[in-house]
Structures are given as C-alpha cells and as structure tokens.
Amino acid sequence: MLDVLNGHVETHLIISEQGREIIEYETDTPVDQVIKKATFYHDDGDFMAPVASGSYRWDSMVIVPCTMKTLSSIATGFADTLISRAADVTLKESRRLIIVPREMPLNLVHLENMVKVKQAGAVVMPACPGFYNRPQTIDDLVDNVVGRILDQAGIDNDIFQRWGEPEKKKSTLPTSSTKLRKGKQ
Secondary structure: OOOHHOOOOOEEEEOOHHHHHHHHOOOOOOHHHHHHHOEEEEEEEOOOOOHHHOOOOOOOOEEEEEOOHHHHHHEEEEOOOOOOHHHHHHHOOOOOOEEEOOOOOOOHHHHHHHHHHHHOOOOEOOOOOOOOOOOOOOOHHHHHHHHHHHHHOEEOOOOOOOOOOOOOOOOOOOOOOOOOOOOOO
8 A cells, every 4th residue: 555655645654563573474575665665654652643643634544454452442442552542533533544454253342343433433444355357466456455445545546447447457556647646525
C-alpha cells in the first residue's frame, strides 16, 4: 500500500514491535526500507506524534494487518499505544478507520470486538481478495485487497481489475496513466 501511495498521498506510518518482527520474518524487505516509503514515521510509543491528537487533521486511518490485541484495544477504548490512540482519535473525530484483521479462524471474542468497532464507525475489512479477475500472481491478489482498502479510504485507484471491467494490465505502482487521487468526502 505504501508503494502505491508514495509521492501521491501524505502517509503517517506506525509499526508496532510485533509488526517489526512480522515484517522481518515474513517479507524480504527490511523495516527501515518500509519506513522510507512513508511520508512520516512515528514510534508506537510516541504519544506526542500529531496523529495522537484530534486537532491534527487527516482523512482516514488503515490498520493493516490488525492483530486481535490491537482490535481489542480499539474495541474497549484502551489506547495504550500510538496505533490504538490514533484509532481512538479517528473514531472520536468521525473519520474513516479501516481495520484489516490478521487472524483466522475467529473466536467469539474476536467477532464481538469486530462488532464493537463497526458500531463505533470503523470498517472491518478482512483481506479476502476477489478471484473473478483470475489472478495469476500473489501480487494480483495483494493489488485486489489494497485497491479495495484504498476505495474504503476514499482514494480512487485502478490498481486492480474491477468486476465487469474489461481485462487490462494493472500495475502495483502508479504510472502516468494510473488514476490515484483523493476521492470525494
């Protein structure tokens, strides 16, 4: 997602300690390279970061992937990290909060927490890619999920083939022909 947004939309990245470990374990990209893709980076313990305050304006927040611990913190209003504080601020300011849970199968507590954040105004969006476009690569699957997340964030994009569209070659990165702009509020 940061690859797509880089240079087009201001981003504020917060990575939890567990997130750092997951990036190192599950990807070939060093954490410092991920951080460089964001406009701003904030430590998860930095409650002086702009996104910790409702007076700082932003349009939407995406938590991807969202652990069940972070989901629980948001659902109960326990803002003990910058991620959960920024999510709490996003909800209290009636801004878009998109949560992409990282867990399966789900137990009843997980589901109840998802209901709580949904009732508070969040969008709960499991990373379930579409297969109608006959994806050929993992990148095709990722682009589908990222494109749908960007849609929910109000950012127009054409990084994936939409239902009913003629088949066309898509790119993970914006090009001069790629439509990526701030959507209508």
